[in-house]
Amino acid sequence: MKGILLVARRDFWAYINTVWGWAILALALLLDGVFFNVFGLTGTAQYSADVLDQFVFFTSGIALAAAVLITMRLFAEERQTGTIVLLDSSPLSEAQIVLGKYLSGMAFLAFFALLTAYMPAMIFVNGKVSVEQIAVGYLGILLVGSAGVGIGTWASAISRNQLLAAVISTVVTVFFVTCWMLARVTDAPFKAIISYLAFFDKHLQPFQEGRIDTQGVFFFVSLTFAFLLLANRSLIARRWE
Amino acid sequence: MITVEGLTHYYGERRAIEDIRFQISEHEIVGFLGLNGAGKSTTLRVLAGLLVPSAGSVTIDGVDLVSAGATSRASIGYLPEDPPLYREMTVREFVAYCGELKGLDARTVESRLDGVLKIAQLTHVQHRVIQELSHGYRKRCGIAQAIIHKPKLVILDEPISGLDPRQIVEMRQVIRDLAKDCTVLISSHILGEISETCDRILVLAGGKIVAQGTEAELAARAGGDGARLTLIVRGTEAGIDAALTSAPGVLRYDRHEEGAGLWRLHVSLTTDDREALVTALVKAGVGIRKMVEDESELEQIFLGLTQGASA
Missing domain, CATH: 3.30.70.100 (Alpha-Beta Plaits)
Structure with a gap:
């Protein structure tokens, strides 16, 4: 565990100590604020629960996009600068390294989520939503973000450079986001499978409404685990090149 | 004692090294000599645990590095030709971080830091950010990270490349000091440097060890x-x-x-x-x-x- 936290700590501070980390954070918060203003605060009167629902929806989407930018450097940058040797020649296992990287990405994403808290706080003060509803919404955002960070960690582990990692990560993430559209034009039995994979349409909706859906939790956790496992295998495979 | 037996490695179908065999005694400085493409880097990467060999074994004091797994890498320190450095860190932070990465607890790292910085001749720049340092100091940071955990074997790939004459002289002293505590394996294409620094020389050609011994022994064999x-x-x-x-x-x-x-x-x-x-x-x-x-x-x-x- 110490090794995992060591890797996570360094990578998290690398985000905090660079312009890149703050640029991602600023952009994500700006977009989140704009969306909240456009969809939540203007136009016709809405129920506060609906405003929270929309906040969770677009914040999850922004978290996914941020995950691509956050994770692209995790392994690919270390490979480009040669510092991957420090990790590869250390007594840490590949699983520890992957988990450390994943945790750093999640910590940064959680930091972003924390900074968005003023928006649900406004809904709480001016509307009728409970703290539990807000907490469940954030759980949904972090679960979606976790899947995004998992996909990005894997993409970075298999890529030689950050750009390639970002492209792979984006393609896979977009696939999961647009599954509901693909399902419409797909015949059975694949229709059900593709439909099941849809991030927002299928699995996030209950969290937007303030309900913890165990099926959704299982889906996002499984997806994260699967991609981290793939990242782990790709790191091991590199030693056998 | 480091023993390498029948070390062979393939990249796909291409054989990079074949049946490499040698032994290195404690506190010995051994030079690894070979033309480009001779298999030096592959051998060093296998010894450092970065690659799993296709065949053969590397044992340090009887412990096989491949079968012992990740933990065995704690007994090796490795400095590639381009030192791997987190340049946003200060020298002291970086070396301390590497110590913990190699499995040391924070208290042990702290107790060793000053000594390691002294060996690597980094004491006076320890609070400077690595990004600001010259190439020579960065090399020394690389050496410090390779020895902070007191490894039994230190592998230095081209440790003097890119250094100016004064830095070369200082680096020689650093390498000699290293040998007081551990075994040192140096790869270099600068023949004079190998001759100057090493107790023994391994000559690699075509992925095989073609000769090994002191300079005098090699001279007798070649000439x-x-x-x-x-x-x-x-x-x-x-x-x-x-x-x-x-x-x-x-x-x-x-x-x-x-x-x-x-x-x-x-x-x-x-x-x-x-x-x-x-x-x-x-x-x-x-x-x-x-x-x-x-x-x-x-x-x-x-x-x-x-x-x-x-x-």
Whole structure:
């Protein structure tokens, strides 16, 4: 565990100590604020629960996009600068390294989520939503973000450079986001499978409404685990090149 | 004791190294010599645990590195040619972080830090950000990260490349100091450096070890009984030519006038029969003021061994 936290700590501070980390954070918060203003605060009167629902929806989407930018450097940058040797020649296992990287990405994403808290706080003060509803919404955002960070960690582990990692990560993430559209034009039995994979349409909706859906939790956790496992295998495979 | 047995590695279908075998004793400094593509880097990467060999074993004090898994990497320190550095960190932070990465607890790291920084001659820059340091200091940071966990084997890939003459001299001292606590394996293409720093030399060609031993042992193997001599003599041009033409075993020679009747001769002998050479010169009326054996023959030895292996 110490090794995992060591890797996570360094990578998290690398985000905090660079312009890149703050640029991602600023952009994500700006977009989140704009969306909240456009969809939540203007136009016709809405129920506060609906405003929270929309906040969770677009914040999850922004978290996914941020995950691509956050994770692209995790392994690919270390490979480009040669510092991957420090990790590869250390007594840490590949699983520890992957988990450390994943945790750093999640910590940064959680930091972003924390900074968005003023928006649900406004809904709480001016509307009728409970703290539990807000907490469940954030759980949904972090679960979606976790899947995004998992996909990005894997993409970075298999890529030689950050750009390639970002492209792979984006393609896979977009696939999961647009599954509901693909399902419409797909015949059975694949229709059900593709439909099941849809991030927002299928699995996030209950969290937007303030309900913890165990099926959704299982889906996002499984997806994260699967991609981290793939990242782990790709790191091991590199030693056998 | 580090023992390498039958080390072989393939990249796909291509064989990079084959049946590498050698042993290194404790506190020995061993040089790894080879042309580009000879398999040096692959061997070093296998020894550092970055690659799993296709066949063979590496044992340190009887512990097999491959079967022992990730934890065995704690007994090795590795510095690649380009030092791997987190440049946003200060020197002290970086070395401390690497110590913890290698499995040391924070208290142990703290107790070792000052000593390691002193060995690597980094004490006076320890609070500076690595980004601001010169190439020489960055190399030393690389060495510090490789030794902070007191490894049994330290692998240095081209440790003096890119250093200026003063830094080279300082680096030699750093390497000699390292050998007091651990075994050092150095890869370099600078032959003089290997000769200067190492106790023993391993010559790699075509993915195989073609020779190993001290410089003298390699010279004996590569050059047979021959010798290369430099002489300062006094005599006439005709007398010198007559003596060197008639002396037994003279393979080739050249002469340069030094002034005041003195000549500098460079003589290559097929067999080390320098007494016969002296006799021939004296008989021809040539006075010998100085005769020395050429010191650095490593280049010829190396070329002889590697050409012999690839032929």
